Amino acid sequence: MMMHAESLEPRDPAVAPEAVREAPSAETGDREVVPPFVEHVALWSAIDAETARMRTMTAPAGFAARVLAGLDRR
């Protein structure tokens, strides 16, 4: 009998624009069952790019000096 196996090739986003993300399983300690939702690949690509940009942000220049100066005013 011919078996149909799931392809191991990475999916081309242009062909399969959505991905199914499983909810955290019960083995993590949360017993509540949440159905998987289908991720919108283009949306999450945009969000991931934005969060990656935010991950490089730093406190404003001179911040530590301003805090130390603020200690004197209190």
Added chain:
Amino acid sequence: MPQDSTASPLPPSDSADLDQAVIDRVLAGDRDAFGILIERYSDPLYRHAYGMTGSADVAEDILQVSFIKAFHHLGEVRGRFDAWVFRIVANGCKDWLKNIRRTHLSYEEDDQPSGYETPDEELDRGEIRRDLDGALAALPSSLREAFVMKHVEGRSYEEMADLLDTTVGALKMRVHRAREALQKLLEDRYS
């Protein structure tokens, strides 16, 4: 030299020992040594405050008040300084979210360099930035906090659980729910 905030953090035991040595100096009267702790932790804490409030000015204000509060209560630190000061900042962010209607805030107040290659890219990315922040603002603070810590701060679930005193499973669920909610709020605009 300030620690590179994008580099891997020190192992908790090492950084805790270093922090405690600085705390001892500050408590002995070396007030300026507190600047070492500010330099060490201000970048990740700023990202947290910015992610939670969507405003550079508010994030800086919350951070400044938090560090001043930390300085005046430094003798009360029990355990890790980084976790203690994180809780001060996180509570400051939650209080701000509770008390302030933020719809009047403008993104123009963010004076961070954009980091985008071209003005067109900046325009396109500016749209997702506004959309994402608007959607984050619609989330309950616990979901926003989990999403920001995971996806903006890049923390592990174990680190998040340690800082928030909850379980990895609960945090995975919060991040999952945040992603679901964000997608519901935004997918029409990106379909």
